[in-house]
Amino acid sequence: MTPALILDLLLCVLIGAVALSAVLARDLLAGIVLFIVYGLLAAVAWVRLDAIDVALAEAAIGAGLTGILLVGAAARLRRRGEGKNVEPTRGMRRAFGRAGQLALCAGGTAALIALALTLPRDGAGLRPLAEQNLAASGISNPVTAVLLNFRGYDTLLEVVVLLAAVIGVWSLTPDRFWGGVPGLRQHARPDGVLAYFGRLLPAVGFLVAVHLLWAGADAPGGAFQAGTVLAAVWLLAAMAGLTDAPAVSSRRLRLLLVLGPAFFLLVGSMGAFAGVFLGYPPSVSTASILAIEVLLAISIAAMLSLLVLGVPRRLP
Amino acid sequence: MADILLLLAAAVLLALAASLVRILWGPTPADRMMGAQLAGTGGIAVLLLIAVASQQWAVVDVALVLALLAAFATVGFVKAASPDGAGDPEEEPW
Amino acid sequence: MVSIMDIATLAFASAGVAFFVAGTLGLLRFPDVHSRLHALTKADNLGLGLIVIGLMLQAGSLWLALKLGLVWLLAILAAATVSQLIARAALTGRPHTLSRSDP
Numbered sequence: 156m157t158p159a160l161i162l163d164l165l166l167c168v169l170i171g172a173v174a175l176s177a178v179l180a181r182d183l184l185a186g187i188v189l190f191i192v193y194g195l196l197a198a199v200a201w202v203r204l205d206a207i208d209v210a211l212a213e214a215a216i217g218a219g220l221t222g223i224l225l226v227g228a229a230a231r232l233r234r235r236g237e238g239k240n241v242e243p244t245r246g247m248r249r250a251f252g253r254a255g256q257l258a259l260c261a262g263g264t265a266a267l268i269a270l271a272l273t274l275p276r277d278g279a280g281l282r283p284l285a286e287q288n289l290a291a292s293g294i295s296n297p298v299t300a301v302l303l304n305f306r307g308y309d310t311l312l313e314v315v316v317l318l319a320a321v322i323g324v325w326s327l328t329p330d331r332f333w334g335g336v337p338g339l340r341q342h343a344r345p346d347g348v349l350a351y352f353g354r355l356l357p358a359v360g361f362l363v364a365v366h367l368l369w370a371g372a373d374a375p376g377g378a379f380q381a382g383t384v385l386a387a388v389w390l391l392a393a394m395a396g397l398t399d400a401p402a403v404s405s406r407r408l409r410l411l412l413v414l415g416p417a418f419f420l421l422v423g424s425m426g427a428f429a430g431v432f433l434g435y436p437p438s439v440s441t442a443s444i445l446a447i448e449v450l451l452a453i454s455i456a457a458m459l460s461l462l463v464l465g466v467p468r469r470l471p
Numbered sequence: 472m473a474d475i476l477l478l479l480a481a482a483v484l485l486a487l488a489a490s491l492v493r494i495l496w497g498p499t500p501a502d503r504m505m506g507a508q509l510a511g512t513g514g515i516a517v518l519l520l521i522a523v524a525s526q527q528w529a530v531v532d533v534a535l536v537l538a539l540l541a542a543f544a545t546v547g548f549v550k551a552a553s554p555d556g557a558g559d560p561e562e563e564p565w
Numbered sequence: 566m567v568s569i570m571d572i573a574t575l576a577f578a579s580a581g582v583a584f585f586v587a588g589t590l591g592l593l594r595f596p597d598v599h600s601r602l603h604a605l606t607k608a609d610n611l612g613l614g615l616i617v618i619g620l621m622l623q624a625g626s627l628w629l630a631l632k633l634g635l636v637w638l639l640a641i642l643a644a645a646t647v648s649q650l651i652a653r654a655a656l657t658g659r660p661h662t663l664s665r666s667d668p
Contacts, residue, residue, distance in 0.1 A: 158477035162521075165484050172488070176495060184500050184548070188507045191544050192491065195514040198533060202521060207529045214536045218511065222544030230551030341550070343559035349546065350559075352646040359639065360539055367532065375529045380536070387540050394546055396559070472571050479582045479616075486582075486589040486608075493592050493601075501598045501655040505605050508647055509592060512609045515640055516585065516616050519633065520578065523620045531632050538636045542643035549650045560653035 163203055170196045183229050191222045207375035208298045211367065215383035223390060224463050293440030295373040302377065303444050307433040311423065314416045314451060317458045321412065325403055328467045334404035335467035343396040353395020360388030368452055372441070378415075378448040382455030389460050400464055402471035408457065415454025419447050476524040480517045487513035500552070504545045511541040570622050577619025585612035598655045602648055609644040613637055 173196060177189035194217020201210035285297055285305065292300040302310050328335070343349040364381040371377035392398050401408045422443050423433040435443050487510050494506035515534045522530035549560055584607055591604020617637040624630040 158474045158481065162477050162481045162484070165481050169484060169488055173491060176491065180495065182503075184503050185494055185497075188494050188503045188544070189491070191507060192487075192494070192510045195510060195537070198537070199514060199517055199521075202518060202527075202530050202533060205527075207527070207533060210530075210533045211536055214533050215540060218514075218537060219540030219543050223547040226544055226547040226551055230556055234556060339555070339557040341557045342562070344561040347559055347561035348646050348649040349561065352542070352546075352642070355642065356539070356639075359635075363535060363539055367536075370532070375532065384536060384539065387543060391543065391546065394550055472567070472575065475575055476578065479578050482582050483585055486586050489589045489593055499598055499655065501651050502601065504647070504651055505592060505598075505601060508644065509589060509605055509608060512613055512640055512644065513585065515636060516581070516613055519616060519620055519636065523574075523623050528629055531629070531636065534636050535632065535639070538639035538643065541640060542647045545647045545651065549654050552654055560650050 166196065166200055166203065170200060184226075187222070187225045187229060190225065191218055194218045194221060208296075208377060208380070211375060211377075211380040212383065215380055215387065219387045220383065220390075220459060220463055227463070227465075291437055291440075293435065293437065294444055296371060296375065296377075298375070299371050299377050299444070299448075303447060304435065304440065307419075307423065310451075311416065311419050311433070314419065314455065314458075317455065317462075318412060318416060321458050321461050324462060324466060328403070332467045332470060334402060335470045336400050336402050337461060337464035337467045338393070338400050340399065340469065341394050341396045343394075345396075349395050350397065353392050353397050357388040357392045360384055360391075364388075364452070364456075368448055371448065372445065378451040379455060381448075382452040383459060385452065385456035386459035386463070389456065390463060393464075400460075403461075403467050404471075411457045412454055412461075415447075415451035418450045422447060473524040473526075476520045480520040480524070483513050483516045483520070487517075500548065504548055507544060508541070511537065515541070574619040574622045577615050577622070581612050581615030581617075581619060584608060584615060588612055599652060602652055606644060606648055610641055613640055 170193065173189055173193045177186050177193055180186040180189060194213060197217060198210045198214040201207070201213055285301060288305070289295065289297060289300055292304040294300040294304065343353070364384040367376040367384065368378065368381040369376075371381070389398075393400060422435070426432055426434040429436065490506045490509040490513065492506075493509075494503050497503045497506060515537050518530055518534040518537065522528060522534065550557060553560065553562075588604050588606075588608025588611075591607065592601050595601045595604055614637055617633050621630040621633050624633060
């Protein structure tokens with residue numbers, strides 16, 4: 156019973172307990188807080204599984220952005236007086252009682268575990284192939300190399316999907332606020348604790364984001380993690396009343412949003428002229444990947460902030 | 472030595488489990504937010520201990536991101552509890 | 566042969582974890598919000614601080630030690646701000662708008 160095993164077992168039990176409590180909690184805020192703690196523990200689990208890039212993303216999103224999103228949503232629900240639980244319709248309740256739902260979830264989990272057990276024990280998968288070609292990719296962090304070089308196609312599509320999500324959220328704007336400013340006008344006492352926090356943290360956060368972006372080339376990090384940290388600290392500055400969101404119709408905002416994916420697409424198309432879409436000539440691959448990462452981080456930061464802020468609710 | 476550090480990390484995880492009790496029980500929302508704060512700090516401690524125990528220094532970056540974003544949900548909650556949903560507890564009048 | 570640095574690290578880290586556990590006990594057992602907040606800050610500052618000091622001794626380079634210190638500073642900054650905000654919000658005793666139980 157090595158200490159590592161004890162730690163891992165404790166972690167597993169804790170994750171299960173937190174997840175169960177989050178779902179079964181009577182109080183809405185308790186459920187939200189437990190969900191944030193779940194994200195935190197999941198980040199620790201990723202670290203134990205040696206997936207540090209994923210742990211970075213999980214810490215930033217699960218413990219940071221999702222928290223504000225859920226708290227804000229719960230507060231808006233409460234303020235609009237729609238506090239009651241939505242009762243499932245008669246048919247649903249008959250078809251899926253509590254026991255039914257539990258059985259469905261348990262069945263799904265059992266199927267996943269059975270599938271995982273059939274995977275080859277020492278199957279290396281695509282890893283040897285990735286490691287062989289790592290030198291040619293221009294990046295020494297294998298995760299970043301896969302994300303932006305070997306499978307750049309996936310990353311491009313993911314960023315476009317994120318952009319589509321932002322547009323989807325904007326499409327819910329009521330007519331009278333079309334093109335307006337998302338989120339409430341935040342204010343805070345100018346010499347209070349929150350204002351100072353909102354001045355100090357974004358500066359540090361910006362440095363951390365730059366560090367994550369730069370380190371992503373040969374250590375865990377990358378555009379997505381850096382973008383998330385940037386989004387979070389910008390939201391903090393907004394919550395401290397120090398800055399306000401731009402109007403959704405603002406040209407500069409829209410430019411920021413499309414900058415990353417557009418540049419990615421541009422570089423990919425230039426590769427297409429040389430024969431391979433999203434292929435980089437080895438001599439410039441490092442430089443182009445870094446450039447793509449910087450612009451992607453900026454765009455992702457803008458997209459995530461807008462997703463958290465939500466639907467425009469006031470005129471500029 | 473790595474073993475002892477991992478055992479200490481397990482001890483911090485146990486303390487974290489205890490904070491869950493406060494999150495579930497806490498009669499007031501402030502109690503729940505304090506439980507969340509303790510969980511956040513506990514997570515940072517666990518990550519730092521794991522980083523040194525396994526000599527994977529990149530994990531310190533994960534702890535850094537967590538420390539940066541630790542206060543977010545609480546700030547969001549405190550703002551949401553203000554009269555217009557966008558205020559500051561230190562403003563007059565509350 | 567265990568070096569003096571290793572012993573120091575273990576001593577600091579154990580002390581830090583002890584404060585952590587003490588802070589958690591306080592959070593569970595104290596009677597009201599403000600005293601629990603008091604207990605929480607011990608875990609945040611002293612608990613994490615002693616752990617970080619212990620681990621700094623193991624860091625190979627100055628850069629790593631500074632990064633560890635930065636983690637601690639950010640954690641205390643967050644804890645200080647959050648404690649102030651929670652205490653103010655709890656003090657004025659507004660009806661809380663977020664929590665509602667199932668009917």
